[in-house]
Amino acid sequence: MGRATYIRNRLFLMVFVLFGxxxxxxxxxxxxxxxxxxxxxxxxxxxxxxxxLHEQLGLNRPLPEQYWLFVSGLVRGQxxxxxxxxxxxxxxxxxxxxxxxxLTVYTMLLAAVFTLVFGLLAAVNKGRWVDQTIRVAFLxxxxxxxxxxxxxxxxxxxxxxxxxxxxxxxxxxxxHVWYLFLPALTLSxxxxxxxxxxxxxxxxxxxxxxxxxxxxxxGLPDRVVLLQHTVRNALLSTVTIFGLQFxxxxxxxxxxxxxxxxxxxxxxxxxxxxxxxxxxxxxxxxVSAVMVIMVNLIVDVSYSFLDPRVTYE
Amino acid sequence: xxxxxxxxSLARPSAAPVLQELSFTMRxxxxxxxxxxxxxxxxxxxxxxxxxxxPLLTPYNPIEQNLNxxxxxxxxxxxxxxxDNFGQDIxxxxxxxxxxxxxIGLISVLFPFIFGSLMGIAxxxxxxxxxxxxxxxxxxxxxxxxxxxxxxxxxxxxxxxTNLYIGFGIVGWIPYQRITRGxxxxxxxxxxxxxxxxxxxxxxxxxxxxxxPNVIGPGLVYVFTGMVLAILIGATLSFVGLxxxxxxxxxxxxxxxxxxxLMRGWWITALPGFALLIVGVALSLIxxxxxxxx
Numbered sequence: 001m002g003r004a005t006y007i008r009n010r011l012f013l014m015v016f017v018l019f020g021x022x023x024x025x026x027x028x029x030x031x032x033x034x035x036x037x038x039x040x041x042x043x044x045x046x047x048x049x050x051x052x053l054h055e056q057l058g059l060n061r062p063l064p065e066q067y068w069l070f071v072s073g074l075v076r077g078q079x080x081x082x083x084x085x086x087x088x089x090x091x092x093x094x095x096x097x098x099x100x101x102x103l104t105v106y107t108m109l110l111a112a113v114f115t116l117v118f119g120l121l122a123a124v125n126k127g128r129w130v131d132q133t134i135r136v137a138f139l140x141x142x143x144x145x146x147x148x149x150x151x152x153x154x155x156x157x158x159x160x161x162x163x164x165x166x167x168x169x170x171x172x173x174x175x176h177v178w179y180l181f182l183p184a185l186t187l188s189x190x191x192x193x194x195x196x197x198x199x200x201x202x203x204x205x206x207x208x209x210x211x212x213x214x215x216x217x218x219g220l221p222d223r224v225v226l227l228q229h230t231v232r233n234a235l236l237s238t239v240t241i242f243g244l245q246f247x248x249x250x251x252x253x254x255x256x257x258x259x260x261x262x263x264x265x266x267x268x269x270x271x272x273x274x275x276x277x278x279x280x281x282x283x284x285x286x287v288s289a290v291m292v293i294m295v296n297l298i299v300d301v302s303y304s305f306l307d308p309r310v311t312y313e
Numbered sequence: 314x315x316x317x318x319x320x321x322s323l324a325r326p327s328a329a330p331v332l333q334e335l336s337f338t339m340r341x342x343x344x345x346x347x348x349x350x351x352x353x354x355x356x357x358x359x360x361x362x363x364x365x366x367x368p369l370l371t372p373y374n375p376i377e378q379n380l381n382x383x384x385x386x387x388x389x390x391x392x393x394x395x396x397d398n399f400g401q402d403i404x405x406x407x408x409x410x411x412x413x414x415x416x417i418g419l420i421s422v423l424f425p426f427i428f429g430s431l432m433g434i435a436x437x438x439x440x441x442x443x444x445x446x447x448x449x450x451x452x453x454x455x456x457x458x459x460x461x462x463x464x465x466x467x468x469x470x471x472x473x474x475t476n477l478y479i480g481f482g483i484v485g486w487i488p489y490q491r492i493t494r495g496x497x498x499x500x501x502x503x504x505x506x507x508x509x510x511x512x513x514x515x516x517x518x519x520x521x522x523x524x525x526p527n528v529i530g531p532g533l534v535y536v537f538t539g540m541v542l543a544i545l546i547g548a549t550l551s552f553v554g555l556x557x558x559x560x561x562x563x564x565x566x567x568x569x570x571x572x573x574x575l576m577r578g579w580w581i582t583a584l585p586g587f588a589l590l591i592v593g594v595a596l597s598l599i600x601x602x603x604x605x606x607x
Contacts, residue, residue, distance in 0.1 A: 013452075020453030028469050143593025145545045147552050148568050148586035155579050251460030255549055259572075269461075270553045273468045285465040289456045 003304055010297055021289045022071050025282055030063060040083065040276040057278075074286065080279035084272065089283045093265060097287060099169065100264035103187070103253050104291075106180055108242075110188035111195065115238065118192065119199030120226065126204055138193040146252045150186040150259045157182065167261035183260045187252050191245060198241045202234035209233075236307050243299035247292045254288070350602025356595035364411040371405035376560040384578045397567075397581045398574055399560075406562040407588045413563050414544050414592065417474070421481040421543035422536055429486030430532050433493025434520050437528075438501050444494075451487055459484060460546055464555065472555040477547060488539065489532045496528035537600030541593050548589060564589050 037053040038045045054060045058069060073079060079089040118138070122131045141149065158166045170179040206212060207230055215225045254266030261267070265284050272280035341347055346354075363370060373392075379400035387395040387403075394404040436444040454462070463480040470476035500506065501524065509523045548565030550556045557563045559570065564585040571581025 016449070017452050017456050020449065021456055024453055024457075025465070028466060139594060139597060140590060143541060143545075143597055144586055144590050145548050145552070145565065145568075147549060148582070148589065151568065151572065151575070151582050152586065155575060155583070159575060247455070247458040248460070249458075251458035254458075254461065255553065258553065269464070273464065274554060276468075278468070281465055281468045285457065285461055288458050288461045292458060293456050 003301070007297075007301060010300065014293055014297065017293060018290070021286060021293075022074065023067075025285050025289075026067050026070050029059075029278070029282070030066075040278060042276070079283040079286075082272075082277055082280050084275045084277040084280075089279045092268060092280065093283045093287055096263060096265045096268055099262060100250075100253055100257065100266065101291070102176065103180055103183060103257070103262065103264060104249055106177075106184040107187040107191060107249060107253065110184050111191040114188060114192035115195040115199055116231075119196040119238075120203065120231070122196065122200040123203035123207070124226070126200075131200075134196065138189075138196055141189050142193040146186055146190050147255050147259050149190070150183060150256055153182050153186055154260075167259075169262050179260075180262065183253075183256045183262060187249060187256055190252065191242075191249055194245055195238055195241060199234060199238045202237050203230055206230045206234045232306070236303065239299055239302060239306065243296050246295045246299075250288050250291055345606070347602050347605055349598050349605060353595050353598025353600075353602055356591065357599060360411060360592055360595060361415070363408055364415055367408045367412060371402070371408050373402035373405040375401065375405040375409040375562040377401065378560075384574070386578070387580050387584070394584055395578070395580045397571060397578065401560070403567075403580065403584055406567060407564070407585055410562040410564045410567065410585065410588065411592075413557060413561065414547065414589070417477070417547035418540040418544040418592075418596070420478050421485060421547065422539045424478070424482050425485030426489050426532065426536055426539070428482075429489025430493045430525075430529060432486065433490040433495075433532070434497050434524055434528060436490065437494040437497025438520050438524060439516075447490065447494075451491065454484055454487055457484075460549065463546065463550065464553075467550065467555050472558065474557050477550055477556060481543060481546075485539070485543070488535055492532045492535055493528055496531055497524055500524055500527050534600060534603045537596045537603065541596045541600075544589065544592060544596075 037050045037057065037059060041049050041053060051060075058066055061069075077090050077094075079093065081087065082089050082092060085092065118134050122134045125131045154166055158164045164182050165179050168179050170176045203226075212225060212229055215229045216222075220229075253264070254269055256262075257264045257266030258270050265287065268280060269284045271277075272284075338348060341351060379396070381400065382391065382396050383398055383400040385392045385396040385400075387393070389395060392402050392404065394402075394407065396402055397406075432447060436447045457465075462484050463477075466480040466483055467476050470479060506519060506523055509519050514523070547556060548563070548568070551563050551565035552569045554569070556565060559566060567585040568582045571578060571583075574581055
């Protein structure tokens with residue numbers, strides 16, 4: 001099967017997954033115990049108020065009709081009206097999506113650098129103190145919550161040393177890069193903690209293979225053997241792990257946005273939850289799922305570029 | 314396991330004057346431990362003992378406010394780890410928080426583990442439409458970032474501990490199902506399963522008595538990774554206000570409460586994070602140690 005056919009099949013499968021995603025997000029309101037209208041209104045919920053909100057949210061219509069309205073709205077890019085801001089949800093969410101995507105891309109770039117540098121250092125120095133230090137340091141980073149790690153970076157690098165801004169987003173591209181550095185650093189250290197482990201073991205495994213011995217035997221310098229022969233082969237499984245970790249990255253990014261006051265979808269999500277702004281929460285849940293689905297598609301397709309031997313069957 | 318025992322017994326005669334360290338490792342291996350596992354177990358025991366004997370270890374009530382003693386720094390005469398903006402003793406709150414955070418880790422993993430493993434065996438052994446159905450459900454659930462899905466579920470259910478467990482229960486079983494399913498696929502065609510079928514064992518009996526003991530190992534190892542994740546996500550949820558409500562001593566909530574006072578009291582946010590770090594490292598070491606054993 002060629003790459004084009006594979007991508008077409010994957011897109012077809014993606015439609016099914018998206019269908020499932022909408023069913024799930026839709027069912028959360030309708031099948032979980034509790035009445036969203038009562039939850040939204042809280043203490044103010046009189047019988048009349050709740051009935052009115054049911055009407056407003058369309059919760060009193062038949063389920064299939066409600067689902068149809070929800071999905072057809074999504075397809076047309078309409079996701080209802082925010083209960084708190086009285087604005088179209090799609091505008092509020094979509095205007096913030098690029099900021100969150102920017103943060104994740106920045107994180108991925110930094111994580112790639114950390115993973116390659118520390119993963120290779122650990123693999124080349126297997127068992128020695130460099131390897132052990134990297135292992136312990138990243139174990140610590142992995143087992144602390146990222147919001148706490150971010151706050152500690154603020155304490156030390158922003159408040160004490162005054163190297164970086166405490167919070168915010170900046171006004172132009174250079175400022176964005178500057179303001180988003182600490183949040184991206186927080187997220188990328190945690191992401192690379194997982195990737196380094198994987199790359200290290202893969203590089204060690206690959207260095208034992210015949211073609212590496214051949215490359216050495218014909219007198220290539222260690223650097224060339226490592227960078228051109230070993231890493232390229234070892235990276236494939238690290239890329240897979242990255243795809244699996246992307247969901248955690250998006251979740252982490254949304255939390256980190258609240259720590260560093262970045263106006264992305266994370267900040268909107270958590271303020272909407274405390275305001276019980278249900279349509280916004282639903283929309284962000286769908287948008288983040290779409291992001292994960294897209295990245296996993298990209299990861300699967302990228303295999304054949306990373307390794308020409310990969311065929312899709 | 315048997316491989317380790319074999320290599321130990323083979324290594325022994327040839328390496329008579331071994332280094333002290335080496336023989337220590339070997340002695341550990343004889344009783345089914347390794348240094349990583351031992352370090353993790355010791356650390357976790359300390360944490361569990363602290364959680365159980367919290368009233369004995371703490372001089373103050375964790376939710377008692379004392380507005381005369383707010384923002385006391387660590388190592389102040391009356392408060393070892395200082396106090397927060399309400400004058401609550403941070404050491405007492407951290408120790409009492411251990412109870413809650415360990416409980417979150419345990420319960421959040423318990424039900425997903427049981428359900429996921431049973432479903433993994435059922436789907437792996439029976440195959441067919443049940444397997445296909447679960448594959449599609451997993452495909453959909455995996456499309457969501459774990460944290461976001463739990464947050465979305467909790468935004469319907471409302472904040473609080475019980476709803477946190479429900480949220481975890483709905484999505485947390487996936488890794489156990491996938492791991493156990495894979496193991497079951499590798500086991501279902503082995504001789505002893507055929508034998509059990511031949512002598513007329515019922516399908517449930519084969520799944521529970523013959524397959525389960527042989528496939529549960531990797532899932533059990535993952536439990537420790539799962540607990541670290543559950544504790545971290547539990548702390549994250551209470552950090553964003555969806556977990557146990559104040560003044561309940563919980564580490565994530567403590568970190569959140571100190572955020573407004575970073576300049577006046579860095580210790581209010583910093584110290585609970587170290588508690589999370591210790592528990593996380595303990596559980597990760599146990600998980601790694603168990604994985605090494607296999």
